[in-house]
Amino acid sequence: MTERLTAEGISYAVANRLVIRDVSVTLAQGELLALIGPNGAGKSTLLRLLTGYIxxxxxxxxxxxxxxAQWSAQTLARYRAVMLQQTQVGFDWPVETVIGMGRMPWTPQPEPSVIHQVxxxxxCLSLAGRRYAALSGGEQQRVQLARALAQLWREGSPRGWLFLDEPTSALDLFHQQHLLRLLKSLTRQGHLHVCVVLHDLNLAALWADRILLLHEGRIVSEGTPIDVLQRETLSRWYGADVQVGPHPCAPTPHVFLTP
Ligand SMILES: Nc1ncnc2c1ncn2[C@@H]1O[C@H](COP(=O)(O)OP(=O)(O)OP(=O)(O)O)[C@@H](O)[C@H]1O
Ligand SMILES: [Mg+2]
Structure with missing residues (x-):
């Protein structure tokens, strides 16, 4: 299969207000693409469009x-998984059951070896046996990542399209770094293709191959972290006072808020 996910001139309106305006984007194989932009820019809505939810x-x-829309729900679920901004689980299930739900497109009996590997x-191994509802926000986010990877697990690794909406919002420093390093190493292997919404521009700077900056439903800047994370661009579209300098030990820009 030609693995390419594209949006061609898509628009979306809520209550007669356009929240996505004529967006075209191609997600390439093995790429880690970051969606950034201010609150309300349309990042979550674009993610829902790209995943076929709306x-x-x-x-x-x-x-x-x-x-x-022409893919069957089950086939689509085998090729793309989504980790939403917030995920509530209606039942008081153990962590392994929540992660096992990711296997539903493949089998009614989740394979213990797949659950263990993800x-x-x-x-998440330290969370084994715990009840999902009783976990902290960051622990729940790790479990949701495990569920999404389980959904895409095929031939010994996660394969296909993974969409994540602010997956690091509740994670501590170690787990932010761990998640981005994991996504980077999986995309480098070429079988996983990632589109991730991030508010932390310095995570995007260090790990994204390409960044799309959304503002009021439009793509207003696109390119490598060096292309997009420029002081004038960020001041203009976020309205924040920032400085951009070099990272002390990586060939990437670093964004500083000014006091
Ligand atoms: N179901 C809905 N009903 C009403 N308005 C909506 C709905 N979905 C999205 N919107 C509006 O569309 C705009 C884009 O919302 P979206 O959630 O995509 O923003 P976002 O970029 O993800 O913001 P954030 O960074 O705060 O998560 C917002 O103004 C939001 O209020
Ligand atoms: Mg959002």
């Missing part, structure tokens, strides 16, 4: 040259 009012989204990758 249909565009205009334009179209294609996976392997076929509109998302828990290991996502630093």
């Amino acid at each position: 249909p565009p009012a205009r334009g179209r989204c294609l996976l392997a040259d076929k509109p998302l 828990m290991q990758l996502t630093e």
Whole structure:
């Protein structure tokens, strides 16, 4: 299959207000793409359009040259997984059961070896046996990442399209670094393709291959971290006072808020 996910001139309106305006984007294989932009810019809405959760009012989204709406729900679920901004689970389930839900597109009986491997990758082994509802916010986020990777698990590794909406918002420093390093190493292997919404521009700077900056539903800047994370660009679209300098030990920009 030609693994390419594209949006062609998509728009989306809520209550007669356009919240996504004529966005075109191609997500490439093995790429880690970061979506950034101020609150309300349309990042979560774009993610929902790209994953097929909502249909565009205009334009179209294609996976392997076929509109998302024409994929069966089960086949689509085998090729793309989504980790949302917040995920509540309606029942008081153990962590392993929540992660095992990711296997539903493949089997009614989640394979213990797959559950174990994704828990290991996502630093969830220490949460084994715990109730999901009783976990801290950051622990729940790690479990949701494990569930999403379980959903894409095929031939010994996660494969396909992984969409994450602010997956680091509740994570401590160690787990932020661990998550981005994990996504980077999985995308480098070429079988996983990631689109991640991030508010922390310095995480995007260090780990994204490409950044899209959204503002009021439009892509206003696009390119490598060096292209996008420029002082004038960030001041203009976020309205924040920032400075951008070199990272002390990586060839990437670092964004500083000014006091
Ligand atoms: N179901 C909805 N009903 C009403 N307004 C909506 C709905 N979904 C999105 N919007 C509006 O669309 C705009 C974009 O919302 P979206 O959630 O995509 O922003 P975002 O970039 O993800 O913001 P944040 O950084 O705060 O998560 C916002 O103004 C939001 O209020
Ligand atoms: Mg959002």
